[in-house]
Amino acid sequence: MELAILWHFHQPIYRRPGSPSYVLPWVNFHATKNYYQMARLADETGFPCAYNFVPCLLEQIEDYARGEALDPFQLALELPPDRLGPVEIERLRKFVPDETHAERLQRAALAAFFSPIDPPSDDRAELFARQKEIQRSLIPYWHRLGAGRKAELTVSPYYHPLLPMIFDANAAGPERPGPEFRHPGDGHVHIRKAREYFRDVFGRYPKGVWPSEGGLSREAAAALADAGFAFAVTDENILWKSLPHPHDHRALYRPHDAEGLAVFFRDRELSDLIGFEYQRWPAADAAADLVRRLEERRAEAGDDGIVVLALDGENPWGTFPRNGLDFLREMYGRLMAHPGITPVFFEDHLARRKPESGIALQPGTWLGNFSKWSGSPAKNRGWEILSRARRACGPVEEILVAEGSDWFWWFGEEQTEEFAFLFDLYIDAAYRRAGVPHA
Secondary structure, three states: OOOEEEEEEEEOOOEEEOEEEEEEHHOOOOHHHHHHHHHHHHHHHHOOOOEEOOOOHHHHHHHOOOOEEHHHHHHHHHOOHHHOOHHHHHHHHOOOOOOOOOOHHHHHHHOOOOOOOOOOOOOOOHHHHHHHHHHHHHHHHHHHHHHOOHHHHHHHHOOEEEEHHHHHHHHHHHHHHOOOOOHHHHHHHHHHHHHHHHHHOOOOOOEEEEEEOOOOOOHHHHHHHHHHOEEEEEEEEHHHHHHOOOOOOHHHHHHEEEEOOEEEOHHHHHHHHHHHHHHOOHHHHHHHHHHHHHHHHHHHHHHOOOOEEEEOHHHHHHHOOOOOOHHHHHHHHHHHHOOEEEOOHHHHHHHOOOOEOOOOOEEOOOOEOOOOOOOOOOHHHHHHOOOOOOOOOOOOOOHHHHOOOOHHHHOOOOOOHHHHHHHHHHHHHHHHOOOOOOO
């Protein structure tokens, strides 16, 4: 039985429109903490995984690498401790919430930016030098890993839009937002820009795609295939909605042809165990449990089947001891040594085994439905604002940013004012660019 793992790397645009000023620090934080750690593990272990990059994340990493990002959180890290004021202290507490003493807080916050794979020094100057070195070398490092077949690199649409709803918001079914929103041309732009940016950064077009939020529909799959993608990865819930009843569970362990696109469906239970459960377990026990469950899957998958795991490649590790490093090493080591499980790249599996016969995809996401992005009053209000702005302004760049899925995920949630603030900034900027009155 083969096994393919995809780690999804994503952050939305945190930069103010038309400005190098950043509102939130998470690109900066995850670059040294997690994207570098995952690259080092790929390099050291040789374990074949797919790593999915959203282009708007890559362009922001490049801002930091060139020294062009103006990040107030970084400035709070760099200030002399005796010059930290209440605003800077509150910013640093995003990384170390329980510390209030200014100097200890600043020291702990800076250390929090680094993975235990590269233990931080106690010297501030060394840490800042190391931070800049990682920022500058990170994308070239991933380029080398991809070129050397130590990593399979894939991409998402440019600003992480929820493609089925961009093509037609009615795809959300019961969670449809109310205002009419159907702009398939915008979906094609996100797809085309992603492929071109990926080519510019990594030297070739991507073969694979993680559609933002795992969002797929027949229309989205056809657009991805027409653009030149060979395969996509999404969630098993879409498969179950798209197959006749009763389901043959063996279907999960095969890619299926959808509008000319080979689609792999992730095993949700196993993916969620890594994302939400194993942080509570000792690393060796968690890795052993995962292997045991994979052995059970072999009975259904067969020797020619493939089990797919797909999940965030940065967010889970903050809840694991030692940033997930011990668990990842245990997992990779046990899987590589297992005689009945063969870790593979998606494209290599497709080169040997063609997809199953065609499937008519029902719209869905990694969550199954669209309720995290649409259907509530706060989320629907966001769609109303976007719909009016899109009609008035056309597909200007700021509208494409505002079509990203993250804004809608966070609308109506607590303590997410920065996301609403950024969304409003980009809507305002779209009206200014288009030269039309704000609706």
